[in-house]
Amino acid sequence: MILLINKDLSKYVSSGGLKIKLKTVIASHAFHLVLCIRIGQLLRTIPFIGSLLGVVVEYFIRVVFASDISLKSRIGPGLMIVHGHDIVIGGDVLIGENCKILNGVTLGNKDTESAINQQPEIGSNVVIGAGAKILGNIKIGDNVKVGANSVVLSEVPDNHVAVGVPARNMLKP
Template identity: 50%
Template sequence: MDKKRSNFIYSFLFNPSYRLLLNYRISKKLYDSKFIIFKLVAFYLKNQLYLKRSCQISLNATLEEGVFFPHPINIVIGDNTIVGKNTTIWQGVTLGSHGHNAQKKSYPIIGENVKIFAGAKIIGNIKIGDGALIGANAVVLKDVPAFHTAVGVPARIFKNK
């Protein structure tokens, strides 16, 4: 068996991050189709994602290529969230809306090569710049410039060295 095929089989069977993204991408393709049967299958797959991993990733969210989940448990990604290329998201991360009923819901935009550590919450219409780091359990309520670090509750922003 060639190396490429064996890597695919290994990833499919044993890599939970790969399986999570594969399930999400298949669900999104089916959800975007015009056929109601495909949409129902997409919702079934999304439900399986929730039951197996406790992950709620909206089918309206955009995950670019190279997104990686080292420990895909309890991840919530809201409707119009955009996650850039090569972003790493650890367990327990929430990317969601602010929840104010009177205001229009707005979701974060995550840049490329961002690392979001365990338990971080990024809430509202926030832009996270390329190469930024979001610390564990940080609650980010304002924009984080490129190549900066956000830590704490509420998050304080520091320039990376």
């Protein structure tokens, strides 16, 4: 868990010593959200009381960060959340390594009335712009950029940019 948090922290502090890292841990509101996610996911693994502790942490995240992030989601190392407010991540979402998520992002179901839980899989090295929505049982490839306020309802191949409503795929320049 320490290695995972350290990898996340390295996204906020690319260089500098212990003093810079400590300042980030103390002062970065966005990093605090990532830290809460990691601690909550760790607490969920405790036998018997883990689920209850997870619910408490999820509630804390909702109240303090105005975000609804399921601790059941699987998130790889190197997560960077910028402006950690108004973010929704569903319980079956899978996020790869080194992903950057801006404020207002939703990763979840396309059809809220369906009993089937179909949520996206996000590859590694993905940047999701502010206000973007990625919905349904789709795969977002590696090295993808999703533009601000885009609504992604279909798969995006590796090394592409998705922009618009609904999002169109364009090859990275």
